[in-house]
Amino acid sequence: MDIEWDAINHVTKVDPAKPLPADLAILRETDLIMVGGSDDVTAENTQQAVTSIREAVPSIPIVQEPYDSSHVSSETIDAVDRVAVPAVFNGDRDHFVAKHLDFFTEICRKPKAVTGASLPVVGEVIATKGREAVREVASVIMAEGYVIQNLDSKAATLTGVERTLSVEEVAGAALATEMFYNFPIFYIEYSGTYGGTEDVTAAEPYLEETVLLYGGGIRSREQTEQILAAGADAIVVGDCFHDDPDRFVRTIPG
Amino acid sequence: MDIEWDAINHVTKVDPAKPLPADLAILRETDLIMVGGSDDVTAENTQQAVTSIREAVPSIPIVQEPYDSSHVSSETIDAVDRVAVPAVFNGDRDHFVAKHLDFFTEICRKPKAVTGASLPVVGEVIATKGREAVREVASVIMAEGYVIQNLDSKAATLTGVERTLSVEEVAGAALATEMFYNFPIFYIEYSGTYGGTEDVTAAEPYLEETVLLYGGGIRSREQTEQILAAGADAIVVGDCFHDDPDRFVRTIPG
Numbered sequence: 318m319d320i321e322w323d324a325i326n327h328v329t330k331v332d333p334a335k336p337l338p339a340d341l342a343i344l345r346e347t348d349l350i351m352v353g354g355s356d357d358v359t360a361e362n363t364q365q366a367v368t369s370i371r372e373a374v375p376s377i378p379i380v381q382e383p384y385d386s387s388h389v390s391s392e393t394i395d396a397v398d399r400v401a402v403p404a405v406f407n408g409d410r411d412h413f414v415a416k417h418l419d420f421f422t423e424i425c426r427k428p429k430a431v432t433g434a435s436l437p438v439v440g441e442v443i444a445t446k447g448r449e450a451v452r453e454v455a456s457v458i459m460a461e462g463y464v465i466q467n468l469d470s471k472a473a474t475l476t477g478v479e480r481t482l483s484v485e486e487v488a489g490a491a492l493a494t495e496m497f498y499n500f501p502i503f504y505i506e507y508s509g510t511y512g513g514t515e516d517v518t519a520a521e522p523y524l525e526e527t528v529l530l531y532g533g534g535i536r537s538r539e540q541t542e543q544i545l546a547a548g549a550d551a552i553v554v555g556d557c558f559h560d561d562p563d564r565f566v567r568t569i570p571g
Numbered sequence: 572m573d574i575e576w577d578a579i580n581h582v583t584k585v586d587p588a589k590p591l592p593a594d595l596a597i598l599r600e601t602d603l604i605m606v607g608g609s610d611d612v613t614a615e616n617t618q619q620a621v622t623s624i625r626e627a628v629p630s631i632p633i634v635q636e637p638y639d640s641s642h643v644s645s646e647t648i649d650a651v652d653r654v655a656v657p658a659v660f661n662g663d664r665d666h667f668v669a670k671h672l673d674f675f676t677e678i679c680r681k682p683k684a685v686t687g688a689s690l691p692v693v694g695e696v697i698a699t700k701g702r703e704a705v706r707e708v709a710s711v712i713m714a715e716g717y718v719i720q721n722l723d724s725k726a727a728t729l730t731g732v733e734r735t736l737s738v739e740e741v742a743g744a745a746l747a748t749e750m751f752y753n754f755p756i757f758y759i760e761y762s763g764t765y766g767g768t769e770d771v772t773a774a775e776p777y778l779e780e781t782v783l784l785y786g787g788g789i790r791s792r793e794q795t796e797q798i799l800a801a802g803a804d805a806i807v808v809g810d811c812f813h814d815d816p817d818r819f820v821r822t823i824p825g
Contacts, residue, residue: 402751406672410664417751418660422743425777448776455750489676496709497671499655499753523679523703 320378320398322528325349326545327569330382330532330555333366334358338562341373346569350374351401353382355475360390367396382461384475385418394457394504403463404500406490409477417460425453461502462494466516467533470508484519491520495527505549506535509556511540514547521548541570574632574653576782577779579603580799581823584636584786584809587620588612592816595627595756599804600823602805604628605655607636607728614644621650636715638729640674648711657717658754660744671714678708715756716748719789720770724762738773745774749781757804761787763810765794770800 325348331337332354352366367379381397383389389400402420405555414419431532458494465473466481482490487505494503503524505516511534520529532553555567579602585591586608598604606620628809635651637643643654656674661665719727720735736744741759748757757778759770765788774783785798786807798806811818 376814404668410667413664413668414658414660417747418740418743420743420752421747422740425742426739442594451746451777452750455746458751485680486672488675488679489672489674492589492679492705492709493671493675496706497712497714523705545705 318378320349322550326551327541328530328532328551328553329558329565330553331366331370332358332555333362335559337369338364338558338564338565341561343558343566344370344374344377346566347377347554350377350379352379352390352397353551355384355471358384358388360393362390363388364396365412367393371396383533386416386423394454397457400458401461401469401502402458403415403461403476403504404498405463405465405476405478406493407478407480407482412476421455425451459502460498461504461530462490462498462500462527462541463504463506464490465506465508466512466517467506467508467510470506470510472506484515487516488519488523491527491529492523495524496506498516500527502528502530504530504532504553507531510534511536512568514543515551517544517547525542535568536564538567538570541568545570574603574634576749576804580805581795582784582786582805582807583812583819584807585620585624585812586612586809587616589738589813591620591623592812592819594611594816595624597812597816597820598624598628598631600820601631601808604631604633605807606633606651607638607642609638609725612638612642612648614642615689617642618644618646618650621647623719625650640670648708651711655715655756656712656750657715657730657758659717659719659730659732661718661732661734661736661745666730675709679705697821701772713756714752714754715758715784716744716754716781717758717760718770719760720766721760721762721764722736724760724764726762738769741770742777745781745783746777749778754781756782756784758784758786758807761785764788765790768797771798771801771803790818790823792821792824795822799824 327347328349329347330351333352334354334357336465350370380401381393382401389568403510457515464482465478465559491503494500517531528550529551530551530553535541535552535554541552581601582603583601584605587606588608588611606617606623632652634653634655635647636655669671719732741762745757748754771785782804784807785803789795789806789808795806808822
């Protein structure tokens with residue numbers, strides 16, 4: 318299904334290596350589900366989590382956000398609506414270009430393994446089918462321009478973030494995302510702590526085509542509404558979905 | 572003027588720190604002129620070179636390709652049709668993301684200095700005009716996904732290139748340029764040596780929206796035609812424009 322960003326202001330991030338809450342009906346009021354994580358995540362448990370969620374709430378779009386290309390398989394690609402790949406502005410070279418170069422090289426090299434398509438083995442036909450399969454897989458992938466603003470987070474450690482960006486740099490990263498890299502998403506990530514509205518306010522003026530997401534430490538409807546009022550298209554809630562389902566429900570805007 | 576890529580197959584790269592050939596009429600048969608370099612290049616000599624070229628061949632589009640943001644001023648932006656900024660796939664972090672983040676942060680911070688516009692100083696109006704000016708400047712800038720394939724070149728040293736890409740990686744970089752970064756240009760740079768057709772042949776199948784440029788060591792019409800036949804949209808000729816104008820003319824396809 319297509320992702321209608323205009324209708325999305327609450328996103329739930331699900332870690333497929335953690336147990337899902339007993340009652341998945343709490344997802345009914347969220348607008349988009351992102352599935353991804355690092356520790357113990359595999360293509361298999363990603364696919365399982367996606368299957369359970371799809372059964373519980375079939376009309377809500379699901380995006381896989383893989384940390385590693387080993388989390389992506391032809392089955393996960395078929396199971397989700399899109400695959401979102403972060404490019405971390407304040408991360409190391411691996412997390413803005415090198416991993417993506419490897420990932421797309423792998424897609425070009427092994428269209429069959431990635432797509433699961435059985436290609437007819439007839440000279441030019443295989444090359445043409447291969448290219449089409451490659452483009453089809455690649456068209457599922459979308460880039461997210463990321464800024465990670467909590468140095469003590471696991472996300473910062475994993476992506477080689479050594480310093481947070483100033484408010485002015487967040488504005489510059491937003492402008493570059495919209496007008497240079499042309500990524501469809503700009504994501505301000507405070508990962509576990511509430512960062513307030515300052516970065517969102519700085520980024521928002523430069524984003525017209527690009528969707529602005531804020532994630533980090535949201536534990537109440539007031540915080541959700543504060544961030545949305547500052548100009549974010551949507552807020553992302555992760556931790557309390559797994560840890561405190563009652564609180565999770567209270568992050569959903571009215 | 573808009574750049575009509577369909578009509579462009581021969582590009583001339585001009586170093587504004589080097590003397591221009593006495594007879595600039597030799598540029599009449601090229602389709603696009605890129606102005607840029609590193610040693611001794613300034614915003615002033617860039618503007619001078621652009622002015623001389625514009626006078627000699629007013630109908631040919633001119634693109635500035637700055638190595639450093641100090642080469643860009645409101646005057647150079649006004650003088651050229653577009654500003655092309657390389658993002659080097661096999662370069663260091665600076666040359667794929669960090670310099671661009673700085674550049675766009677600077678544009679957000681100093682719209683007046685960069686645009687030369689005098690902004691009315693009235694509260695919200697200045698903010699709105701500022702944002703418009705920022706977007707106007709940013710819209711002139713276009714990204715080029717670069718692969719630098721000659722380790723002994725100055726370009727490789729300046730951008731921190733430590734290894735060339737394999738043919739498969741060139742294909743992956745092309746696919747990532749077209750479908751992840753959405754850059755309008757993919758540029759294979761052999762800088763001073765002739766690289767042959769292999770990388771162009773590998774990249775071409777994955778580029779539909781993105782323009783494919785090849786530069787490096789072209790000194791004859793046969794080489795130009797070989798690279799174009801392999802699928803490049805255009806070849807780029809630099810050195811011999813300054814060093815050997817007669818030879819330069821012979822690189823123009825028939």
